[in-house]
Amino acid sequence: MTSVLMSILPSKRVDNEEDDYNSDYSFAMEYSGPPVSGDIPEVVPVDFRRIPTAAMVARASTFNNLSLPVIKPIVRSGYSEKKLSVDLKLGSESPVSDVHLGQIGGSDENLLGNSEDGVHREEALGLTTGESNVLDRGSSSSGGLGFSDGHADSNWLSGSSKIEDLDEEYKEDLGSGNCSNASKSTRSGELEDCEDEAPRQGNRIQVVTFRDYTSSEAASEEDDDGVGVFPERPVVVDDMRKGTCYRCHKRNRFGEKEVCIVCGAKYCSKCVLRAMGSMPQGRKCITCIDFRIDELRRGTLGKCSRMLRKLLTDDVVKQIMSSEVLCEVNQLPPHLIYVNDRPLSMDELVLLQSCPNPPKKLKPGKYWYDKVSGFWGKEGEKPCQIISPQLAVGNQIRQDASNGNTNVQINNREITKPELWMLQAAGIRCEGNPTFWVTADGSYQHEGMNNVMGKLWDKKIVKIACAALSLPFPSSTANPGGEGVDNDTDKINSKNIDEETTNKLLLVGSDQSGTSTIFKQAKILYNVPFSEDERENIKVMIQRNLYSYIGILLEGRERFEQDYLVEMRRQRIDQPSSSANTDQVDEKNIYSISPRLKGFSSWLLQIMVSGNLEAIFPAATREYAPLVEELWKDRAFQATYTRRNELHMLPRVANYFLNRGVEIARIDYEPSDMDILYAENITSSNGVASMDFSFPNSSYRDSYMEPAIDHNNSLIRYQLIRVHADSLGENCKWLEMFEDVDLVMYCVSLIDYNEFYEDINGVCTNKMLASKKLFTNIVTHPTFVEKDFLLILNKFDLLEEKIEHVPLTQCDWFQDFNPVTSLHPYNNNRNNTSLAQRAFHYIAAKYKRLFTSITGRKLFVIPVTGLEADSVDKALQYGREVLRWAEERHTITMTESTESMEPSKSL
Numbered sequence: 001m002t003s004v005l006m007s008i009l010p011s012k013r014v015d016n017e018e019d020d021y022n023s024d025y026s027f028a029m030e031y032s033g034p035p036v037s038g039d040i041p042e043v044v045p046v047d048f049r050r051i052p053t054a055a056m057v058a059r060a061s062t063f064n065n066l067s068l069p070v071i072k073p074i075v076r077s078g079y080s081e082k083k084l085s086v087d088l089k090l091g092s093e094s095p096v097s098d099v100h101l102g103q104i105g106g107s108d109e110n111l112l113g114n115s116e117d118g119v120h121r122e123e124a125l126g127l128t129t130g131e132s133n134v135l136d137r138g139s140s141s142s143g144g145l146g147f148s149d150g151h152a153d154s155n156w157l158s159g160s161s162k163i164e165d166l167d168e169e170y171k172e173d174l175g176s177g178n179c180s181n182a183s184k185s186t187r188s189g190e191l192e193d194c195e196d197e198a199p200r201q202g203n204r205i206q207v208v209t210f211r212d213y214t215s216s217e218a219a220s221e222e223d224d225d226g227v228g229v230f231p232e233r234p235v236v237v238d239d240m241r242k243g244t245c246y247r248c249h250k251r252n253r254f255g256e257k258e259v260c261i262v263c264g265a266k267y268c269s270k271c272v273l274r275a276m277g278s279m280p281q282g283r284k285c286i287t288c289i290d291f292r293i294d295e296l297r298r299g300t301l302g303k304c305s306r307m308l309r310k311l312l313t314d315d316v317v318k319q320i321m322s323s324e325v326l327c328e329v330n331q332l333p334p335h336l337i338y339v340n341d342r343p344l345s346m347d348e349l350v351l352l353q354s355c356p357n358p359p360k361k362l363k364p365g366k367y368w369y370d371k372v373s374g375f376w377g378k379e380g381e382k383p384c385q386i387i388s389p390q391l392a393v394g395n396q397i398r399q400d401a402s403n404g405n406t407n408v409q410i411n412n413r414e415i416t417k418p419e420l421w422m423l424q425a426a427g428i429r430c431e432g433n434p435t436f437w438v439t440a441d442g443s444y445q446h447e448g449m450n451n452v453m454g455k456l457w458d459k460k461i462v463k464i465a466c467a468a469l470s471l472p473f474p475s476s477t478a479n480p481g482g483e484g485v486d487n488d489t490d491k492i493n494s495k496n497i498d499e500e501t502t503n504k505l506l507l508v509g510s511d512q513s514g515t516s517t518i519f520k521q522a523k524i525l526y527n528v529p530f531s532e533d534e535r536e537n538i539k540v541m542i543q544r545n546l547y548s549y550i551g552i553l554l555e556g557r558e559r560f561e562q563d564y565l566v567e568m569r570r571q572r573i574d575q576p577s578s579s580a581n582t583d584q585v586d587e588k589n590i591y592s593i594s595p596r597l598k599g600f601s602s603w604l605l606q607i608m609v610s611g612n613l614e615a616i617f618p619a620a621t622r623e624y625a626p627l628v629e630e631l632w633k634d635r636a637f638q639a640t641y642t643r644r645n646e647l648h649m650l651p652r653v654a655n656y657f658l659n660r661g662v663e664i665a666r667i668d669y670e671p672s673d674m675d676i677l678y679a680e681n682i683t684s685s686n687g688v689a690s691m692d693f694s695f696p697n698s699s700y701r702d703s704y705m706e707p708a709i710d711h712n713n714s715l716i717r718y719q720l721i722r723v724h725a726d727s728l729g730e731n732c733k734w735l736e737m738f739e740d741v742d743l744v745m746y747c748v749s750l751i752d753y754n755e756f757y758e759d760i761n762g763v764c765t766n767k768m769l770a771s772k773k774l775f776t777n778i779v780t781h782p783t784f785v786e787k788d789f790l791l792i793l794n795k796f797d798l799l800e801e802k803i804e805h806v807p808l809t810q811c812d813w814f815q816d817f818n819p820v821t822s823l824h825p826y827n828n829n830r831n832n833t834s835l836a837q838r839a840f841h842y843i844a845a846k847y848k849r850l851f852t853s854i855t856g857r858k859l860f861v862i863p864v865t866g867l868e869a870d871s872v873d874k875a876l877q878y879g880r881e882v883l884r885w886a887e888e889r890h891t892i893t894m895t896e897s898t899e900s901m902e903p904s905k906s907l
């Protein structure tokens with residue numbers, strides 16, 4: 001109306017803002033009609049200066065390092081924050097009333113006419129105008145007004161076919177703008193809900209209470225920079241039953257719910273739009289608008305639920321999500337982030353978030369920051385990240401910042417145990433309370449010595465140790481300034497970044513149980529490539545192993561030759577008539593080799609005895625490859641090879657490599673995946689290896705898998721850490737390093753039951769009993785008391801062979817194994833269960849009983865053949881299931897104790 005009149009009336013030049021305000025026009029015209037019967041309504045003139053206006057405030061947004069100007073409203077004089085608070089409070093009792101307020105947009109009369117509660121007409125006018133910029137600060141109302149403003153209408157409600165999904169009564173309201181009940185306000189100032197809400201007022205259990213937000217508080221919450229601080233979230237007193245909508249109170253446990261990112265109230269699809277309005281700040285109840293979000297829900301910002309997608313058009317959803325992420329009130333409040341004991345200013349927060357390596361998933365809380373090395377962690381905890389160094393944020397770091405108790409310091413901070421272990425893994429001596437100086441590129445030196453001792457990040461072992469210990473590791477050391485570290489693409493490091501979403505599996509077992517075979521098999525299975533370096537090392541190791549197998553054969557050859565000669569001499573003595581003399585016997589000796597090969601043989605055996613085989617590689621390959629070939633063609637060597645089963649020193653796997661000895665000995669040999677799998681001794685020297693992987697979606701082959709519920713499967717990351725028992729130290733003391741693993745997979749070799757090893761004192765111990773002892777030590781270790789265990793009974797293929805010849809009862813622990821035998825060796829009872837399977841079940845039961853007697857919990861068990869890919873795949877998938885069950889147990893417990901904190905399934 002105003003604009004129409006303005007366009008008709010002669011224009012008046014506006015020179016400045018002041019003039020603008022004064023550029024009044026009279027809309028009154030002389031009445032010349034018939035006399036009126038009733039009172040003429042009085043028109044109260046609108047004072048434009050009292051309507052809130054927007055101004056540009058040059059303030060860098062803290063989100064995503066963007067420097068976006070934020071529209072910040074200037075609260076007009078006389079407009080009371082207290083009043084806003086009261087409005088919110090009222091709204092909290094019946095959020096839907098705000099929606100109805102919104103629906104009357106344009107119907108000023110209703111509002112103005114009922115403003116007995118003291119709402120200024122101007123305010124009411126302002127509210128119904130629905131100008132989002134104007135109402136930004138006071139948007140407790142604008143949320144509700146979303147339905148009425150032209151923008152919202154045209155964009156999504158009127159234009160959306162999805163409106164069909166809303167309940168009938170709601171559509172009616174929207175269509176007619178019916179607000180008779182909504183616009184009713186009582187003397188006490190309480191806005192009553194629409195008639196359909198009447199019954200729920202009585203039984204409404206949900207109470208949302210708000211802090212009394214006064215103007216003085218508002219003023220005091222202005223920080224140094226003059227940046228307004230948004231109020232804390234309302235407290236939800238939640239005694240609602242699970243699955244109940246907070247608005248209609250209807251219960252549907254499995255129905256999707258949308259959750260308010262501020263108070264956590266959950267709404268069903270029929271109520272969500274009423275409860276949340278046009279969502280100018282994202283998914284918040286109307287009454288929660290302008291309140292800070294619940295920090296626990298920060299991770300869900302901008303992640304739209306399926307419910308909203310169904311209800312709204314894509315464009316609207318996009319707009320809501322973008323507001324949710326970008327609006328000022330939803331940004332991290334700098335004063336809630338403490339760095340080295342000091343709350344950040346806005347400038348510091350911007351600096352922190354815009355540096356090349358900012359802290360990931362920053363939440364309000366207390367952090368420590370080592371400016372020299374870039375180490376960053378939560379107060380009282382080990383470092384969780386390496387961020388850009390030398391940022392001017394926070395105070396100086398405190399010595400006890402990470403609550404370390406190791407007497408070892410890095411850059412004036414006493415480091416934690418995992419960090420000490422990492423230094424020790426790197427071979428750095430830490431005796432005598434040393435204080436180190438570590439720079440961002442990993443250079444370390446004793447404080448005050450000016451003598452760089454090495455670079456931490458250059459050591460491969462440090463990378464593995466960091467992965468195993470959940471310590472941060474920079475992905476690139478190229479930049480001497482330390483920039484560019486901590487890259488998401490680094491597989492090991494991604495674990496540290498996303499620790500909350502990666503499941504850690506610890507694979508441990510006694511000597512020769514098969515842990516490294518299973519680890520390698522997993523790498524091949526889940527396409528975790530061996531790096532160039534690794535392949536080169538593996539090649540050298542395979543060739544070295546080959547020479548050691550050849551050495552064992554050559555040693556055997558010497559023995560066979562001597563036996564042969566002794567036999568020949570004995571025959572000659574027994575048969576003196578024989579014409580053959582000793583020399584002739586020697587010549588016919590099938591185990592004799594040429595002097596050249598003999599020289600090679602003596603040299604190799606000598607090297608092996610002295611333990612220097614490692615030192616001659618890879619040079620030996622170039623030198624001796626032709627000799628290996630020659631040896632292979634040699635008759636005596638072949639004769640020895642055919643008797644290789646008599647050589648107990650020769651491992652079973654040697655066959656695999658010896659069969660291709662000539663090829664493997666060549667310089668240009670490239671190990672295949674199979675070669676790597678079969679190769680011995682190729683895991684890292686300190687016995688710890690780690691890999692990140694995820695299960696491919698197609699990896700469902702077993703009845704216990706439920707593909708339908710695991711569509712996000714490939715997104716879930718796993719970390720498999722293999723540790724050699726020897727690396728666990730005395731009484732498994734290093735197990736502490738693995739305190740955050742989710743599942744312990746303990747590996748036992750099923751054929752250990754009749755095998756023994758001799759310790760340094762010459763005492764023989766049954767390997768199965770030794771494995772049982774190690775298992776007990778691990779299960780009873782304080783770090784692992786609550787952990788789930790999966791027992792991997794490995795080498796099932798070998799058990800099938802051995803059990804036919806060697807009874808299980810050879811092991812003292814298995815004395816009562818007494819299977820019912822049948823005539824057929826592989827069909828040992830009515831259930832068609834083989835002897836090996838029965839033995840497996842028996843051993844599994846033994847371990848289960850042991851585990852339950854210690855922990856009172858259930859042990860999961862699976863038979864495995866480490867050399868078979870399917871079998872290992874199955875075992876790891878079973879591990880995943882165990883984790884899932886554990887998670888479900890945990891969720892049920894959590895739900896029972898505190899339902900309010902549980903995020904909606906729709907998120």
Ligand SMILES: Nc1nc2c(ncn2[C@@H]2O[C@H](COP(=O)(O)OP(=O)(O)OP(=O)(O)O)[C@@H](O)[C@H]2O)c(=O)[nH]1
Nearest residue numbers: 511512513514515516517653794795796865866867
């Ligand atoms: N036939 C067969 N051999 C296996 C199986 N699992 C492992 N092996 C072999 O058993 C030997 C020991 O396996 P590893 O994987 O090296 O055992 P480990 O647990 O790493 O033991 P350490 O080498 O002492 O660290 C290797 O020669 C493997 O090839 C299996 O399921 N079947």
Ligand SMILES: [Mg+2]
Nearest residue numbers: 516517680681
């Ligand atoms: Mg091994």
